[in-house]
Amino acid sequence: MSDLLKMTATEARNSLLKKEISSVELLNAYQNAMENTKALNNYVTLTLDTAKQMAVNADKAYAQGSAGPLAGLPIGVKDLFCTKDIETTACSAILKGFLPSYESTVTSNIWHSGGVMLGKLNCDEFAMGSSNETSIFGPAVNPWSKIDGIDLSPGGSSGGSASSVAAGSALMSLGTDTGGSIRQPAAFCGVVGLKPTYGRCSRWGIVAFASSLDQAGPFTRTVEDSALIFSVMAGHDPKDSTSASLGYTNFSEAVKSSIEGIRVGIPAEYNVDGMDIEISDLWKKGRAWLEQAGAKIVDINLPHTKYALPCYYIIAPAEASSNLARYDGIRYGKRIEAETLDAMYEATRADGFGEEVQRRILIGTYALSAGYYDAYYLKAQQVRRLIKEDFERAFNDVDAILTPTTPTPAFPLGAEVSDPITMYLNDVFTVPANLAGLPGISVPAGFSNQGLPLGLQLLAPPFEEGRLFSVANAIEKQAEFLFAPARAAGDLQ
Amino acid sequence: MSVDKNVVKKISRLARIHVSEEKSELLSTDLGNILNWIEQLEEVNTDGVEPLTGVNEHALAWRYDAVTDGEITDEVLKNAPEKAGEFFVVPKVIE
Numbered sequence: 001m002s003d004l005l006k007m008t009a010t011e012a013r014n015s016l017l018k019k020e021i022s023s024v025e026l027l028n029a030y031q032n033a034m035e036n037t038k039a040l041n042n043y044v045t046l047t048l049d050t051a052k053q054m055a056v057n058a059d060k061a062y063a064q065g066s067a068g069p070l071a072g073l074p075i076g077v078k079d080l081f082c083t084k085d086i087e088t089t090a091c092s093a094i095l096k097g098f099l100p101s102y103e104s105t106v107t108s109n110i111w112h113s114g115g116v117m118l119g120k121l122n123c124d125e126f127a128m129g130s131s132n133e134t135s136i137f138g139p140a141v142n143p144w145s146k147i148d149g150i151d152l153s154p155g156g157s158s159g160g161s162a163s164s165v166a167a168g169s170a171l172m173s174l175g176t177d178t179g180g181s182i183r184q185p186a187a188f189c190g191v192v193g194l195k196p197t198y199g200r201c202s203r204w205g206i207v208a209f210a211s212s213l214d215q216a217g218p219f220t221r222t223v224e225d226s227a228l229i230f231s232v233m234a235g236h237d238p239k240d241s242t243s244a245s246l247g248y249t250n251f252s253e254a255v256k257s258s259i260e261g262i263r264v265g266i267p268a269e270y271n272v273d274g275m276d277i278e279i280s281d282l283w284k285k286g287r288a289w290l291e292q293a294g295a296k297i298v299d300i301n302l303p304h305t306k307y308a309l310p311c312y313y314i315i316a317p318a319e320a321s322s323n324l325a326r327y328d329g330i331r332y333g334k335r336i337e338a339e340t341l342d343a344m345y346e347a348t349r350a351d352g353f354g355e356e357v358q359r360r361i362l363i364g365t366y367a368l369s370a371g372y373y374d375a376y377y378l379k380a381q382q383v384r385r386l387i388k389e390d391f392e393r394a395f396n397d398v399d400a401i402l403t404p405t406t407p408t409p410a411f412p413l414g415a416e417v418s419d420p421i422t423m424y425l426n427d428v429f430t431v432p433a434n435l436a437g438l439p440g441i442s443v444p445a446g447f448s449n450q451g452l453p454l455g456l457q458l459l460a461p462p463f464e465e466g467r468l469f470s471v472a473n474a475i476e477k478q479a480e481f482l483f484a485p486a487r488a489a490g491d492l493q
Numbered sequence: 494m495s496v497d498k499n500v501v502k503k504i505s506r507l508a509r510i511h512v513s514e515e516k517s518e519l520l521s522t523d524l525g526n527i528l529n530w531i532e533q534l535e536e537v538n539t540d541g542v543e544p545l546t547g548v549n550e551h552a553l554a555w556r557y558d559a560v561t562d563g564e565i566t567d568e569v570l571k572n573a574p575e576k577a578g579e580f581f582v583v584p585k586v587i588e
Contacts, residue, residue: 101568198548212547238556242549310531321508328509330581332572341584346511358510362501362520363527365508379534381544386537388545420523421530437548462548 004029005168005490009073009225016072023058023072030074033169033489040141042160044079045087045120054116071114076170078161079120081107082205090207091135092125094333094352104205105237106216113232122160125354127209130426132159133417134356142410143167143485150412155185162189165219168489172229173219178209179312180430182217183442187405187455190444192220197462198437199244202237210319213434223472227251254466255473260294265398269305275407282446283404286456289478298398302390307383308432314367314380321364388436395461400471403429405455409448439465443472445479496525
């Protein structure tokens with residue numbers, strides 16, 4: 001059975017096609033793994049019956065030769081995607097018990113391709129956080145070893161999505177990334193995390209946080225698997241006005257492409273104060289690996305990098321304050337009764353939203369309020385353009401950019417939760433891609449002195465995910481990352 | 494930028510989130526720290542820079558102004574905390 005867990009999605013797919021294994025067998029292996037790794041608190045809702053039905057259908061499809069590209073592959077879903085008639089909470093008290101009457105476009109695409117839904121995965125409340133600690137269900141736990149007996153954070157906001165793939169309790173999973181919520185947890189858990197170009201995957205049916213920044217993306221064990229599932233997730237959707245009008249692309253071909261002659265930029269400004277030495281060493285190694293693979297390394301400048309985080313912490317909360325106005329205790333979700341309508345709103349929202357969510361709504365409300373709009377919101381939007389223009393200039397000279405994914409490895413749960421700004425600094429390398437709408441991928445590439453996984457991030461111009469896969473594959477090949485989380489469901493290497 | 498308790502009261506009122514006396518103390522420190530840190534944006538010269546609202550600056554696609562669904566009252570009401578017949582129930586708003 002543990003051999004089933006060792007397979008990558010691509011390997012499992014090939015074995016299913018050859019009828020060496022069945023979808024039901026594969027599902028059973030994963031459901032056992034989910035049971036064995038319960039302590040990691042990755043799943044907030046299990047969909048056992050749905051999964052069984054989907055696996056049976058996948059086996060039928062294989063027998064008839066009509067199996068879709070993901071048929072029979074067990075997949076976990078961040079609890080931010082609306083799933084029809086299956087509780088969707090955004091890990092917030094205010095949405096407890098919410099049963100969507102519709103299915104998000106991205107999850108629909110996955111099920112239409114034959115994917116098997118394991119359940120809903122833990123995340124920070126409304127995707128606001130970098131440690132999974134703002135979840136109403138308590139934090140998911142990183143399956144890599146503990147430090148001094150304390151559990152490690154899987155990162156966030158898509159903590160359960162990263163942790164489940166690392167622990168072998170999901171073959172692949174879905175997450176969302178507004179400021180780094182896929183790439184940072186992927187780096188912390190030693191898995192591959194892709195944030196696609198803004199507009200590549202439909203946002204329809206995903207609980208909104210910051211609409212100009214949110215993107216859905218996959219977590220996988222390999223770059224090849226990332227291309228497999230991303231090909232299915234992506235695509236135009238008339239129900240999302242910001243969705244790009246691009247047809248189907250099979251990205252699996254791009255993974256194997258040579259990177260001979262590709263120009264990779266190293267941005268000087270990403271050498272930030274306080275970056276761990278082991279991270280800067282890994283960055284140098286990544287540079288050398290790409291050179292060996294035939295890439296040309298170019299030193300570049302992204303002068304406004306330093307301002308990306310403060311810019312983000314105006315724009316994202318401003319959009320959140322507007323998006324989260326819908327939680328009013330009337331149409332869905334929690335309601336605290338009160339005498340007047342306003343008192344009901346205020347009591348419901350004070351009770352239903354957690355501390356970090358309230359903090360961000362208040363910051364956003366402040367930045368958008370009369371008298372402060374120009375000084376904060378407008379200023380942040382202007383800086384956002386300068387950040388985007390930095391990248392446009394850089395991409396005149398390079399085809400991709402290599403950076404570390406995070407300034408540190410995974411930290412113990414509870415270590416950063418008391419200081420919001422320290423927590424925000426986790427996203428220093430990931431936020432710029434969201435502000436500029438660029439695709440980014442985090443690839444596991446090495447280890448800290450304490451044996452924790454570290455990731456390297458690649459960025460590319462809009463809609464060049466194919467190029468990201470080629471370069472990421474080159475890093476993956478040379479890094480020979482030893483995938484062995486101590487608390488995984490079994491030996492996964 | 495310091496955010497005093499009155500400012501916290503004002504914005505929590507705008508955001509329709511009840512904030513207790515005790516909590517507004519904590520929030521004024523928290524929000525003040527965050528806004529101070531954000532104020533480094535003032536160092537950036539943005540004279541003449543057009544604000545960027547979203548990265549998709551192309552024109553939005555057109556569609557017909559047509560009804561594409563409807564007759565789903567039950568689904569719309571399904572998650573309501575309180576309903577009566579075909580309606581959401583809200584606290585009394587008119588005296």
